Amino acid sequence: MWSALSRTVVNLCRGRQQKRSPILKNDVANSPTSLQTMPPAQITGDQISDYLINHPDFLERYIMDEVEVEQLERWIIRKSQRLKKKPETASRNGRKTSLSRWKFCVHADKRQMLQDLTHSLQLKPTKDHVLWELANCICSAVSADGFRLYLADKDNPENLALFLGIECKNENGEPKLQKIKSGVSVPYYVSKTLEPVRLSRGDSDPRFPDGIPNDGDIAHVLCQALMQPDGQLAAVLELWRREHEGPFYEEDEEIASSYLVWGGIALHYAHLYLNMNKQKKLNDFLLAVVKSIFQDMVSMDALVIKIMNFAQRLVDADRASLFLVDSKSKELYATIFDVGVEKNPDECSNGPGDNEEFVKVDTSKEIRFPLGTGIAGQVAMTGEVLNIKDAYADARFNRTVDQLTGYRTNTILCMPIFIRGSIIGVVQMVNKHSGLFTREDVEAFEMFAVYCGLALHHAKLYDKIRKSEQKYKVALEVLSYHNSCTEEEYQVALKKGVPNKLIGVDDYYFNPFAVEDFHKAIYAMYMFVDLFGLGRFDKNCLMRFSLTVKKNYRRVPYHNWTHGFSVANSMYSLIKHSAGAFRTNECLALYIGALCHDLDHRGKNNKFMLETESPLAAIYSTSTMEHHHFNQTVTILQQEGHNIFAKLSSAEYKQVLSLLKHCILATDLALFFPNRAKLNVLVQENAFSWNNPEHRLLLLAVSMTGSDLSASAKPWDIQVETVKVIFEEFYEQGDAERQSGRVPIPMMDRNQPDQQAASQVGFLTGICVPCYTILRTLIPETKPLLDMCQKNLERWRKIDDEKKEKQNTI
Template identity: 75%
Template sequence: MWTAITRTVVTFCRGKQTKRSRSAVNHKEASSTTAKMDFNKSNNGITADHVSEFLLSHPDFLERYVMDEIEVEQLERWIIRKSQRLKKKPDLTRNGRKTSLSRWKFCVHADKRQMLQDLTQSLQLKPTKDHVLWELANCICSAVSADGFRLYLADRNDPDDLRLFLGLESTTENGEHKQQRITNGVSIPSYVARTLEPVRISKDKPDPRFPDQMMDGLQGDIAHVQCQPIIQSDGKLAAVLELWRRDAGAPFYEEDEEIASSYLVWGGIALHYAHLYLNMNQQKKLNDFLLAVVKSIFQDMVSMDTLVMKIMNFAQRLVDADRASLFLVDSKNKELYATIFDVGVENAGDLYPTSSEVEEIKVHPSKEIRFPLGTGIAGQVAMSGTVLNIKDAYADARFNRTVDQLTGYTTHTILCMPIYIHKSIIGVVQMVNKHFGSFTKDDEEAFQMFAVYCGLALHHAKLYDKIRRSEQKYKVALEVLSYHNTCTEEEFEIVGKDGIPREMIGADDYYFNPFKLGDFEKARCAIYMFTDLFGLNGFDPSTLLRFTLTVRKNYRRVPYHNWTHGFSVANSMYCIIKKSKGVFTQMECLALYVGALCHDLDHRGKNNKFMLDTESPLAAIYSTSTMEHHHFNQTVTILQQEGHNIFSKLSSRDYKHVLGLLKHCILATDLAVFFPNKTKLSQIIQSDTFSWDNYEHRSLIQAIAMTGSDLSASAKPWDIQVETVKVIFEEFYQQGDAERAAGRKPIPMMDRYQPDQQPSSQVGFLTGICVPCYNLLNTLIPETKPMLDMCQENLERWRKIDEDIRENN
């Protein structure tokens, strides 16, 4: 019995395994019911149900038999047939692409592999979607022995539109397959495109789905047609393949459909990778294009009009438009305006031009036009902030036909998009008449990315225009200030008529009184001290005179930080340098003396904290050592004026070196810098590691020398000290008045209603700052001991006054 069953199973399962003629294939299409009846009659009571029950109960037997006896081609056809039946069941949608992947796994026919390998090699040369489809159609046509085919490509600009294109075998000059648009109708290809189901039809067998007059593809000697949908990986229609045979005795069978279906699995994979390649290639071109845009608009930002023209040209090329317009938003007047309204480029070339092509774009400005927000397409976009993609301008009620009527130009399609910066619409770009078809979603996405750069470019262009105008205003202001803050020829003649003084009695005394000299006399003394230290070898006398007089003029008329203070600090530095010969190098001495003379240029009589608290523009420029940075920059500004550069004869190396030292010296006069300098130098001295050969150590003693000179009023004889303290506190009180006016309470030292605080503040100042400074200076430069001695003497006097005030209170 089991032998009979086995023989029966073999006979039943092999089916069409052997090669047969096309007429024999018809037996395969016989109903399963008839096959069952014949089987039951001829097998001595062993029915088909018995065989089915046996196979279900013995899956191992069925598997061994199928694996050993059934050819792969037959198995593949079974799998495809099974998947096609399942595809018609509603619950298959849960499996997605699994069925297609299963079919792909069984596509192992040797001839098929060779064809697909040939297809792959061909696609490596030109992996476009159309080329993939065309080569796939050739493979399928050969595999099913069709006499010819037609390939209908779905509309690439509108995948939801079932209009088809007829792909022809002839090609264009660029190697592209020619395409001819065909209309919708009740034709075989359009039916397959709508239903996504394959169709097999013969000329001698009318099909009720297709009226006789609509039997597209069966004219002439074509006898049989098989029409197959080609589905993309995303489930959308890519194309419809129509195969035909002319031999009336060679119709298409289910087996041909199965073979075509197996190829289409590979075709889906090829389409998927072709799509990825095209996207990557398109993205690369877009990235290259955007880089060229960024380079052009940010490196060559000359004017707003030039930038607007470039943006319009770039946008036009990006979406392949015939015309482009850019409107900027005037928020104040609620208008859109354009100085350059319409741009068109003939022979635009590639969709994404290269850098060299970008540079060739020409600029053609025109008159400004304006219209209210909300007017026309551009006005609507500026109001709503939404993108408008209009395929028929004249069918849209928002379209303003006036421009077309005035210019004679006809608008068909429009892509209008807002340009944002900081979430605000600053402009609108309008593209008109795409060269081929209408504007697509890809155009919108590409332009949205481009619009980001447009916004940044326009924003920076506006800032650039403001900066350029500010720069011009600054130059004008600088010219005015230079005129008023530069010494006059009359002053130059007055001070210079007697030449450079050969002697200034008492100038080298630490206790020299600066108040006994007039302003011009101080200038002559300052020149004398300079020439006494450095001579005139390498320095021009007239330049030195102009420089000194202009420095004098750039000290403001404030109570304390004025020209007298600047001169007094320079005099103290002169004494330190002169009495300690050889301690500092020539370049260091030059920087120390000039730094002392210029260390408070343009001082406003207010300290750094006040500048920060009042949000002064200077504090915005210099966050640390605010006024000291400003003093240095003012020094450099004077040096840059014609006839004022006293360092002009130095070598470039020495010039750079002395400017660096000069900046270090002026910044050292900030008392906030003194405290860390004092701590570092004290530790070095205590550890007995100070070395004049150490650059850092020399920098620290230079800074301390600058602080000592700046505080030299505390090391002057008592009468000079008292006179200086009076003007110091007047300046303090003026700052306190300004703070009180601003709603802040001044500290007691700056409160003019607390004059009894002067002695105690002086005691604290001399004890905490001056004496420690002169102690360090005296340790390393003993010649400065007179400054320490007088400072300590003054301290004792202030202590006595403070004690008397405390006793009386």
């Protein structure tokens, strides 16, 4: 190029380029006089350089009009190679050589090559296949007689040995691996330096003292490196010619280099495609795993088999084992330790297409060994993945199992399973079917191990829940046996029968202490039959239900069976005396709710349950005991022969249970205050409507409170006896609070008995009288309750005043 430009510049300056482009003639007038008069032999390169630097337009026009495209391409490739050798120059120029080479690759055959590579990507988009197609294209483009393609070791990229590639295959159709000796071969040199090499037999090159190995009739070689998109070596292409074909020239090297640009792009897209395809397959596999594991979670053993089966398929292993960590004994254990997929011989009669796989499991006995023992024990202790390529060459490998079973372990991939940062197990894959376990196997299995951890964690929880459920069922059976009425009690009640008439039971002032406990159940049956009859209810169910309710009240001082019966009796009286105020199902919920409203009461209030973090408080954060009472009621109804609502229609049954829950929860005094406030507003505004469901629910709630507090509306002797047992229960709670380090309130402090009268005055004034006042307003027939409550209040006030006067005197 330089000599051509020199002649062109001189000739233009002397006016001798008449046949050249007219554009170039215009530069003669501007050419230096010295160049016009000097003979060509005296013109120096520096002068030509100065001229071209000062006249860049001339240089550009010359190249565009006079230089062939292929020659221009070769120049660009040479420039790119020089920049590649001098990275600091490329950095200053700010140009990416690969992009420059891409722009100027215009060889005529490259279009067809692109079509071939595109077709190859569509049919078999693997890196090896793309390299094979590319090598064929380059071989044809430079008229080589043949080629060898050496693939870099993908598992050990730092290993500079290369493997003989695609055209040489083994019996399984896989590339035959042939290592190249270090420092003597041309391909190895290219892999080290990434520089192209042209060499002919007989050439004296100090880099290759042995020259071209005596390999058939190969006389000339051209060797070039092909890089991956990430900058790693992908392969080395060695082109060769026979003696009579002549050596490779610089032009051949340039053509091959230009082709390699296309190959790099093809590799890039093949790499993207393979990564997306692998990720898709892995995602599909993991989705199938998750569905299978979490949909069919039956037992831990079944889950372990599934996990090992999936893991084995994921990495194409011959055997799989899963060991769980026993954190208490610091051991690994497994009840299922050897899973393999084999062909079922019974399914092979119809040809290979009909063969079905089955899982072979060894569950002969549990295996246990300390952490740190063997490969699995080491992984469990360190949490590191181990990929063993030769088990017998690894000192950590335990050969005992092989010796006992006759099985030969070659390769091992062992990985820990974590949950919440702790190792809960180890999965061990043995003997990959196709060679060694790869880095891709490790990466895929690491993702799979996350799902293994979640599945095992949930399986353990599932096992605990299942065992707890079975324990609950057993406990329920025991409780059902001990908390249900006995057959003897039932037979006695059946023999006595339900009385036809009981005088005075419907009196608001009926004395519950006058009736023996067993007869209270008979009285409860009588009141039920008197209110609802036996048309829709079974007499035997009613007897069993009443006797079992009696048995499920605890023997505490106040909230016992006597209290439950007393509240039911008060509700019975309220319903009897206020005929028409409540509907049938409301009456049913009110009466049964009153009878069961304190089932299994422990003699402690809700505040105590919350402060002591009782299990009931953990289940029910509000109205703790009241929710428990309702659930106990439902439990009794569910026992065989106890469902007194069995003959109700589905809609009635649902309505009664809903009302029953509402009524029992209403006995929480914390709910009384908002209920009374709402009713007071309705009454004061004359807005209460008997047809409004919400208004009726408020009335039901206040009616339950009135019945629950009915001891305050009993005659004085009954009132005093009730207050005595109430305070005994209060004092027991106060004692429990004192034992736990808390100070009980004065009302619950047995060391302050003088507080009884004052507390009763406050209780009757703040709760009882307001309750009966609103009840009397809406149900006038309840006036006796208000009257007796007020009388009792006056007597408690008198007692309280006397105590205060006595204290003042002292």
